[in-house]
Amino acid sequence: MDDLVLRSLTRSFPSGGGVFDISLTVQSGEFLVLLGPSGCGKTTLLRLIAGLEFPDSGEIQIGEANEASNKTHRESIAMVFQNFALYPHMTLFQNIAFPLKLRHVAREETERRVKESAAKAGLTVDLKRFPRELSGGERQRVALARALVREPEIILMDEALASLDAQLRASLRLELKEFQRRTGRTFVYVTHDQVEALALADRLVVMRKGRVEQVGGPQEIFDCPQSEFVGTFVGNPPMNVFLAEKASTSGSLTVNGVDFKIKPPEGSPAEIRVGIRPNDLSTEEGQGRGSIEVVVGSVEFSGATYIVYAKLGDSPICTELPRRVEVGARLKLFFDTARVHLFDPSTGKRLEPA
Numbered sequence: 001m002d003d004l005v006l007r008s009l010t011r012s013f014p015s016g017g018g019v020f021d022i023s024l025t026v027q028s029g030e031f032l033v034l035l036g037p038s039g040c041g042k043t044t045l046l047r048l049i050a051g052l053e054f055p056d057s058g059e060i061q062i063g064e065a066n067e068a069s070n071k072t073h074r075e076s077i078a079m080v081f082q083n084f085a086l087y088p089h090m091t092l093f094q095n096i097a098f099p100l101k102l103r104h105v106a107r108e109e110t111e112r113r114v115k116e117s118a119a120k121a122g123l124t125v126d127l128k129r130f131p132r133e134l135s136g137g138e139r140q141r142v143a144l145a146r147a148l149v150r151e152p153e154i155i156l157m158d159e160a161l162a163s164l165d166a167q168l169r170a171s172l173r174l175e176l177k178e179f180q181r182r183t184g185r186t187f188v189y190v191t192h193d194q195v196e197a198l199a200l201a202d203r204l205v206v207m208r209k210g211r212v213e214q215v216g217g218p219q220e221i222f223d224c225p226q227s228e229f230v231g232t233f234v235g236n237p238p239m240n241v242f243l244a245e246k247a248s249t250s251g252s253l254t255v256n257g258v259d260f261k262i263k264p265p266e267g268s269p270a271e272i273r274v275g276i277r278p279n280d281l282s283t284e285e286g287q288g289r290g291s292i293e294v295v296v297g298s299v300e301f302s303g304a305t306y307i308v309y310a311k312l313g314d315s316p317i318c319t320e321l322p323r324r325v326e327v328g329a330r331l332k333l334f335f336d337t338a339r340v341h342l343f344d345p346s347t348g349k350r351l352e353p354a
Contacts (some may be wrong), residue, residue, distance in 0.1 A: 003028040003186040010056035019045050019210045031187045036207035042190040042317050046156050049226040050079045078147035083161040084139045086131040093127035096146045101168030113149050119149050121145035136164045154186045206230050226350045228343040237278045237318045244274040261290045262337050265351050275341035281319040281333045289334045296329045
């Protein structure tokens, strides 16, 4: 069943920002992540879904009701903000119960729902305490419990883990995903952190300049980006991209005079953007694999691997290797030509190899 349908949604601002002609369908029980750089329209889109902003054109449909029914729209949705938006003068119980107080829910029912929501959110502290007495992770759980107490169909989260340290963020990611699976709630989650996006999403929506660049599963978007922007934005370290030319003799693509042994598509332009992910480059030789020779410029230790920054002729290139190499060394790298990505330099759109 579709929990949320957006049709040709547009909201523009005098500054030139906003979202433009966005159409999306979110399935019931799905964890949908909106991913993109700052200013791409992620939060604007979330606020439109929440009813905090109103579109210039287009339609939002939630379940069987559309946005014309404002009460149904707001009752179906809860939102968790980046700063948690907790009331400092209220106890945790009062913070969580606040949405029910506004709806004049009976005291006994309020107590039951607050306790249930706190348990679902993994909140184990005394609810008589105040937000200032809690850690960042505990405050995040209070904000989630306050969203849950209304028993919404859809939970919206705007950079909800961004203010936490890396270790706590990783821990809460696991808890959040497990919670979503357990409760079957529909989540729409905004982030610019691709690690977070790839870990949480059932489906990813990659946005750029107020428009949707690509929608798909995390693996699909990583393995088959439909534009150069998606290819370079999703993945860490970022995808290597080179401007390649067709060799006059072999007809294959060359970069700085190095033959990549890849045939360009029929009718493609004379120059093509070629992308190779750092983890697709290795020192392991194999049959049918392409090879390039690079000069190592610097090396970073990431904990599990070494990030090697080198030069292919005049072009910078990055690879991820299991062992350390010396700065200044000449290194032969191999790659599977089937894992190479081709993009049209004028449109940035993906081209399929011949």
